[in-house]
Amino acid sequence: MVSYTEENYLKALFKITFESGTNEAGTNELATHLTVKPATVNDMLKKLKEKALVDYEKYGKIRLTGNGKKIGLEIVRKHRLWETFLYEKLEFSWDEVHEVAEQLEHIQSPKLIEKLDKFLNFPEFDPHGDPIPNTDGELKVQFKKTLSEIEIGDSCKMVAVKDNSSPFLQYVVNVGLSLHKKIKVLSKQEYDAITVIEVNGKKSSVSQKFTDNIFVV
Amino acid sequence: MVSYTEENYLKALFKITFESGTNEAGTNELATHLTVKPATVNDMLKKLKEKALVDYEKYGKIRLTGNGKKIGLEIVRKHRLWETFLYEKLEFSWDEVHEVAEQLEHIQSPKLIEKLDKFLNFPEFDPHGDPIPNTDGELKVQFKKTLSEIEIGDSCKMVAVKDNSSPFLQYVVNVGLSLHKKIKVLSKQEYDAITVIEVNGKKSSVSQKFTDNIFVV
DNA sequence: TATATATGTTAGGCTAATCTAACAAATAAA
C-alpha cells in the first residue's frame, strides 16, 4: 500500500521529472516542491526505494521506476478529473479548484474515478488547460510555448497556465485572460522584460514571471 | 484543528450517543465501533477532553459537548451527501456507497459541501433512508420501527436500513427489498424468531438479525 | 587546483495514533 504522503511524493516527482525533460530530480528540489526539509525527503526516499518506486543512490539523482511513475500519473489523473468536476458541475471558479482537488486526489476507489470520468464525458483537459491522463496513462500532449517566447507584434492563443495558485489565477482573470483567449504582444522592455499585451482590446503590462507562466499556441 | 482520526471518533460518538438515546457512550463500546483497542480510545479521550469536544471523567461515561456534537453531525452530513452523490449521479449501487463515503466525508471545504448539497437539490434522505442533516444541523426525524416489531398479518413500508455494510445490503436486495417497498409479515417462529415475509409476491424466511436491521413505517 | 557555495546525508528528537500487558474499578452473580 502507498500512503497519502507517499502519493504526494510520487506526484511531485512525476511533475518535476516530466517537466524537466531529464527524468531526474534532486533532493532539495523535491523538498522545495513539497515544502518539507531535505532531511525529510531523504528519509522518504529510502522508503520509496525499498518499495521499488524510485531509483536512487546516495548523492545521486532521483528517478521514478515504472511503477512509481504509474502511481504518480494516477494521482495527476485524479487531481485533474476532480478539478474538472468542481469547475464544471459545482461551479467553482478556476482559482478555487486546485486546493480542494489536492485532497480529493487521494480518495482510493478505482471505480469512483472511472465513474467520474464517464460522468464528465471523458474530458481531455482540466480547467487550467492541463491534459488529463486516460485510464492507460496516456495524455494529449499539446505543442505549446510560454508567452515569453512570443515575438513583438505577434498574436497567440492561451491554452494553459503553469502556476495553479489562486493569486496568480486571479491576476490572470484581472487582465481579461482565460483559456482560449487571443493575446497580442505589443511591446517588450529589453531591460526587465516587462511586456505589454492586449486582450479583448484591453492593454496590460505584465512581468516576466507572468509571461513565463502562461502557455500559448 | 480537528484531525482525520478525531473526526472519526466524534462521528462514532455522535452515532452511538444519538442512537442509544441516553446520550452516553462507554470506552469499550467506542473501541468496538472504531475497531481499535480500549487503550487507544482512552488516550484519544484525553485529547478530545483537552479540546473541549467531550465531557468525561475517569471511569465515567463519555458525552459530547456542544461543539463535539456539532462536528460529529457535520461529518454525518458530509457522509450522507456523498453517498447520495455516488448513488444518484455516479450510478453506484447502494451497497457500494458507504465505503467510499467514509473517505470523502473528511474532505475539508465548506464551500464544496454546500455546492454539492445544491447540486443534489438539497436531499433529505440518503440512499439507505437515513436523514441528511441540513446546514444548521437539523434533520428530518422519521417515526419508524424495526421490522421485528410488526405483527403477523400486518403490512408495512421499508424506509431505512440500520446496517450499511455491503453483505447485509446485498442480502436485502436478494429478498427483493429496496427503499419504499411494501412488506407483509406472514408468520413468525416463536422459538427462534424466523420470520416469513412477502415482497412483491415473493416469500422469504429471514432471521431476527435481519428484521432488526430493517426500519419500516 | 584550491576554495567557496550548493546540495545531500546522518544522528537524534518530537508528535499522533496505535499496540500489548498489567492493573484498577465497577458491576453482576453466586
Next chain:
DNA sequence: TTTATTTGTTAGATTAGCCTAACATATATA
C-alpha cells in the same frame, strides 16, 4: 457480601512523518 466478570486505565513500546543541527560530498568560481 464476597467473588467473578466486565469495563476502563496506565505504562511502555512502535511506526510514520516530520524537524534541527552537524557533517559530507559535489560543483562552481577564483
